[in-house]
Amino acid sequence: MRVFRALPTAAAILFASATLSASAASATPSASLVGAATPSAAVGSTATARALVPRLAPTPQQVSPGRGTLPVPSTVTVVVGSGADPAARTALTATLRAAGARQVRTVSPARAAPAGALTVYLGGPTENAATAGALAGLHAGGPAGLAAQGYVLASGREHGHGVLALSGVDGAGTFYAVQTLRQLISHHTLPAVTVRDWPAMPIRGTIEGFYGTPWSHADRLDQLDFYGAHKLNTYEYSPKDDPYLRSQWRDEYPDAQLAQLSELVQRAEANHVRFTYALSPGLSVCYSSADDLAKLVAKFEQVYAIGVRSFNIPLDDISYTKWNCDADAQKFGTGAAAAGAAQAYLLNAVNAAFVARHDDVAPLQTVATEYYDVTESPYKKALRDRLDPDVVVMWTGIGVIAHQVTVEQARQAKQVFGHDILLWDNYPVNDYLRGRLEMAPYLHRQAGLAGVLAGDTANPMNQAAASKIALYTVADFCWNDRAYDPQRSWSAGIDEYAGGNHRFAAALRAFADVEYQVPKITGEQAPELSAAIKDFWTAWAAHDAHGIATFEHRVAAFAAAPGVIRQRAEPSFVTETDPWLTSMAAWGQAMTTALDLLHARRAGDTDRAAADRAAIADQVAAATRPVDPIDGKTPVKVGDGVVDQFVTDALGGT
Structure with a gap:
């Protein structure tokens, strides 16, 4: 799903890592790691008894x-x-x-x-x-x-x-x-x-559907272990880099690629994760072609033979105003309604020729070309009227990146598409926001969605290990949406990733805080640091020594955080986030020097203040130099609008 395109051109988630997820079935978190008993629990006999039960994730019913x-x-x-x-x-x-x-x-x-x-x-x-x-x-x-x-x-x-x-x-x-x-x-x-x-959502998981650098095979295996440990039960295999899913969809897999797929399917099964194979033929398929249908079914049969039992035919990010063959124009006509009819024709044919012939295959899924709204249209009407009723339709909410997903919106989607709706949620995906990591909790998804949606699949970041912070909270929401508390879940996920090490947890929290902003979803950046900065300026104006010292201690910890993360985090996390950690360390130095500048100015030490100004210029240059490795040119963003503004204000003498 091409999330970086703007509407309306819809043609256009630590923790359990190789270290932690490999030990997910064997590691024993400490009581301090998982926290207090869930507030949704039935009340025990004494407060002591309740205290003996650690916080469990996802939150039990x-x-x-x-x-x-x-x-x-x-x-x-x-x-x-x-x-x-x-x-x-x-x-x-x-x-x-x-x-x-x-x-x-x-x-x-x-x-x-x-x-x-x-x-x-x-x-x-x-x-x-x-x-x-x-x-x-x-x-x-x-x-x-x-x-x-x-x-x-x-x-x-x-x-x-x-x-x-x-x-x-x-x-x-x-x-x-x-x-x-x-x-x-x-x-x-x-x-x-x-x-x-018990789970609130029947289908809970992720869809690897982003553009840019794909996950490695090791990343995918690690993710499947993480899903099992956190009761996520679905992984939709839809990487844009696999040519056998898109440009070469008619070709069967060579032995080497098929062997890797087979290993993923086996690992998924070992974690009770449903591996869904998502084939995207829309760029070249002739909907009315019996030969194309046969090739599509043959491809499905090939991966069925290695254990795949769930299938998706995404038809997003394609044009439905032109045909790939003259036969489709003759059979279906032209326009959006014709596209809906043609897509329904192909999906129904696959249902009959493949799904119906295998008793153990899950209902077929598709991604509608108009996947991003609930507005009635000729395309949606054709799909609603013609598509077999058991086909599940994926939908992203209102907008490719949905600021919120409400129960009423989900009901409208189910009505306008006329089918069960599986949410393709474009969070924490960052392929449309180069330079950013998305490490905020799962926000603005309404309790009660489990009663309307068939399930919820989150589209993660290119950075697999770093996605786990957000995916922990996605798992918590999907299992028990009515008990979900975003901030509590976010804190617990960070603590779990840190393995009970409080210094590591604090460093990881500081990093996640400055990688918090998703302009279309969270709408805020570095909320914890921003609040601390506001308190500092109040303390500075009042000459409040304690308040000033508290902030100085926070800045020192901020500057040290990247080093702590490099020492403690799994190697893949450090590799993925290296430019952002480098930038954060430089910004931490700039903030530290900015504080010294403020003290020098207050003390009337002009030489020291001048030296600080020169040092800050070098430190800011170092902080803004690292670039996103996916495109190799976009500067990474670390607490933008918060950290840089603090330094600017200090330079200006605020």
Whole structure:
């Protein structure tokens, strides 16, 4: 989706990284990392019990703290049925070992009596018959009646033994129960608790649909691990650099490229992520051509053979005022309505020739050429009237970059397209804003959208690792939109990425704060630093030594932050953000010197003030020199309008 084009030419998200996401199934966040218990939880018996439950992400629907804690012993017995989800079994073993269990002993449900200090029952009603009894013993209901991918996690003591039950509505639910367990364990200890949880959005994830430098294969594998750890269940594969998706869409993949795709599909499956293959034939397809239909179906069959079970035919960023073949003009006529009819004809043909012949394939998706509004049009009417009703239509909200997405807008989209709507949200994508990183939380998306949309897919940045800060908050919103708090989620995501290191978290927060502005969405830049600067000028005017010192300490930390990030962050994050870190460090020096200039001027030290002015000129030049590596020419932006304005004001003697 060509987000850098202006309307109306619509033809036109740390954390779990290679380090953290590779350990997503095994790492055990500390209680200080994940924070306080969710406010949406059912109320526990005491404040002490509530305090034992860390903050969980995404925010669960219901959390009921119990009494006391359970140590994770050196030997843990896991009761698991033959039908247990393989990914959940693998994640559970890794989680227990990371929590201190040296031996994880598995037994069948026939030997389900609690044994030893901790017995774990893994699997929902269709996976493990013994789990229901364990839940009953803990006075917790089962997952019956919960939405797909929901689960129940219950821990406590029964007859003196520690018991833990993880029961999903389905395999994905059981896997997600393990992801919650991973966050609950702190210092080899598990609180007594009951969690009843389910996703608000059926489809939750990302679409790699940006222009410019694509993600590497390693980036994609890492992202899939991150998605599994944060209960995102969809990855739409639509990179603009893959010629076999666009210019060479008729050609089947050579063995090497197919092998990489296969590895992505397998990694997605291991994380309960639906890999959606998005083929974009619109630049050259002849809609009425039986030969083109056959080639499209053959391409789908090729990737079906490696495990793909979800398909998309995006028809965005193409012209619908001209045909690619004379036969289409003869069959459909001309104009927008004819384009809608032709697209419906092709999509329906693929539905019949491919989707209908595979019982395990998800409903076909498409991206409408008019994807950016809810205005009635001949094109939308043709699509609404002719397109098979089970095809899901992607929509970006009002505008290619939507300032907000409301429940009413989503209802209008569903009505005007006449189909289920999957949101393609162009945040935190930055291909249209060269020079910027987008590291603000997910903002201005209304609670209640889960009741209208089929799902929500976010279009990330070219910078995969840096996208995780925003994608953490996207995952939080999609799972439980009614409990979503953007700032709380943003803080928790930064803390998680920092792995409990407070200095690293503070440095990362300072960096994300000056990479906060999305002109069409957030409308503000560096909100925390901006507020601190305002307080400083008040303190400076009042000769408030404490207020001045507080800001000077903040500026010192700001200047040091890039160095801390370079030392602590995953290598891919540092590589991606290097120009911005370089600029931030130089701006930090300029702010530090600007403060010295203010003190020199107040003290009447003209020589020192002159030296400071000269130093600031060099420091500002260094700060504005780094360029966005994607285009190699656009200067990077770090707190623009805030940091530079502070320096300007100091030079001017404000």
